Amino acid sequence: MNARFSYRDPHAGAGRRRLVIATIVVIALFLVDMVTGGAVRAIVRAGAVKVSLLSHAIGMRIDAGGYFSTHAALASQDLALQARVATLEEQAALSSSLQAQVASLSTMAHLAANVQGITAPIASSFIASPYGTFLIGAGVDEGVSLNSSVLSGDGTVVGTVSEVGDHTATVTEIFAPGRSTDALLDGAPVSVRGMGGGNATTQVPHGITVAPGxxxxxxxxxxxxxxxxxxxxxxxxxAALEVNIGSPVNLSALRYVYVVGPQQ
Amino acid sequence: MQEYVRVALVFCGIISIFIFPTWVPMLCVIALSLRHRAWEAILIGVLIDLTWLPSGNVIHALPIFTLLSLVIVWGFEPLRAQFLLSE
Structure with a gap:
C-alpha cells in the first residue's frame, strides 16, 4: 500500500501567497507614509474621526431609546407611552449634551480671554490609543500648528500637537508612555516620565518637601x-524619593481643548 | 459559516480600533490568525499604528502593532499548516 496521505492542504499555496503580498504591501505602505511625510496617516485619521463621532452618536441614540431597560419596566407600558418616553429621553439626552458643551465652552471662553488660541473638539476616544495620543477636530485650516500646546479649560497642559492635517491634528498626551518632560516640583527641577493613562513618575532627592496634592x-x-x-x-x-504624578484633568470627560501656539 | 465568522471578526477588529482599547482588536487578530491565513489581521495591525502612532524618530515611532500582527500571523503558520484543512 502506497499511502501518501497528508493533513496538509494541497491548495495552501494561494493563502500563503496572499500573506506574503499583504506583508509586502504593509512595508510599502509605511515607506510611502514616511516619504510623503504622513499622507497615508492623515487619510486614515480623517476616517477615524468620522467613525468615532458616528459611534458616539449611535451610542447616545441607543441609550435614549430605552432598548436595554428591564423587561418588567417595558412590559408595564403600552406602545404609545413607550414611544413618548423614548422621545422625551432622547430630548433630555440631547439637552444634557448641549448643557455639557456650553459648560465646557464657557471655561474655554474664560481661558481665551487671557491667551490667544483655538478651541477644538476632541474627535477620538482616549482609551483606544496605545501610544497616548488622541485626535482633535482642528487642523492647519483652523490655525493649528505643530508643537502647539493643548490645554484643558482650566489651563492645565494636556499634551502637544505632534501631527497636523488639514482639519484634524494628533495630540500626544503630556504623560504618554515613555515621554519625558522637564518640570519643577517644589522648586526642584525634575524629569517627569509618562506612563500612560494620565499618570507619570519622577524622582526627587531627599530633602525636597513633596506632599500629595x-x-x-x-x-x-x-x-x-x-x-x-x-x-x-x-x-x-x-537615594531618591519616587513620586507618582497624576493629571488633574479627567480626560474621558474632556470634550473640548484649547490649542495655543508653542510660544504662548 | 466560517467565512461569516471571518468577516465578522474583521469588521469588529477594524471598528474597535477607533473605539475600544487596543487589546480588543488584537484579540480579533489572534482569533483570525488561529483559523485563517488572514491578511486582514495584518491590516488591523497596520490601521492601529497608522491611526494612533505619533510621528518621531524610528526608535520612538516603531509600529509595534504592525510588527506584532505580522509575528502573530506568520507565527501561527506552522500551526495552521499542520492542523487546518482550509486555505
Missing amino acids: DAVTAPGFLGRTIGIVGHVNTDPSS
Whole structure:
C-alpha cells in the first residue's frame, strides 16, 4: 500500500501567497507614509474621526431609546407611552449634551480671554490609543500648528500637537508612555516620565518637601501645571524619593481643548 | 459559516480600533490568525499604528502593532499548516 496521505492542504499555496503580498504591501505602505511625510496617516485619521463621532452618536441614540431597560419596566407600558418616553429621553439626552458643551465652552471662553488660541473638539476616544495620543477636530485650516500646546479649560497642559492635517491634528498626551518632560516640583527641577493613562513618575532627592496634592509645573510650557502629586514613596534606603504624578484633568470627560501656539 | 465568522471578526477588529482599547482588536487578530491565513489581521495591525502612532524618530515611532500582527500571523503558520484543512 502506497499511502501518501497528508493533513496538509494541497491548495495552501494561494493563502500563503496572499500573506506574503499583504506583508509586502504593509512595508510599502509605511515607506510611502514616511516619504510623503504622513499622507497615508492623515487619510486614515480623517476616517477615524468620522467613525468615532458616528459611534458616539449611535451610542447616545441607543441609550435614549430605552432598548436595554428591564423587561418588567417595558412590559408595564403600552406602545404609545413607550414611544413618548423614548422621545422625551432622547430630548433630555440631547439637552444634557448641549448643557455639557456650553459648560465646557464657557471655561474655554474664560481661558481665551487671557491667551490667544483655538478651541477644538476632541474627535477620538482616549482609551483606544496605545501610544497616548488622541485626535482633535482642528487642523492647519483652523490655525493649528505643530508643537502647539493643548490645554484643558482650566489651563492645565494636556499634551502637544505632534501631527497636523488639514482639519484634524494628533495630540500626544503630556504623560504618554515613555515621554519625558522637564518640570519643577517644589522648586526642584525634575524629569517627569509618562506612563500612560494620565499618570507619570519622577524622582526627587531627599530633602525636597513633596506632599500629595502639590502642583507640578513645566518651564517649557510657560510654567503651566502639567500634573499633581498623587503619592510619594518614602524609602529611607533609596537615594531618591519616587513620586507618582497624576493629571488633574479627567480626560474621558474632556470634550473640548484649547490649542495655543508653542510660544504662548 | 466560517467565512461569516471571518468577516465578522474583521469588521469588529477594524471598528474597535477607533473605539475600544487596543487589546480588543488584537484579540480579533489572534482569533483570525488561529483559523485563517488572514491578511486582514495584518491590516488591523497596520490601521492601529497608522491611526494612533505619533510621528518621531524610528526608535520612538516603531509600529509595534504592525510588527506584532505580522509575528502573530506568520507565527501561527506552522500551526495552521499542520492542523487546518482550509486555505
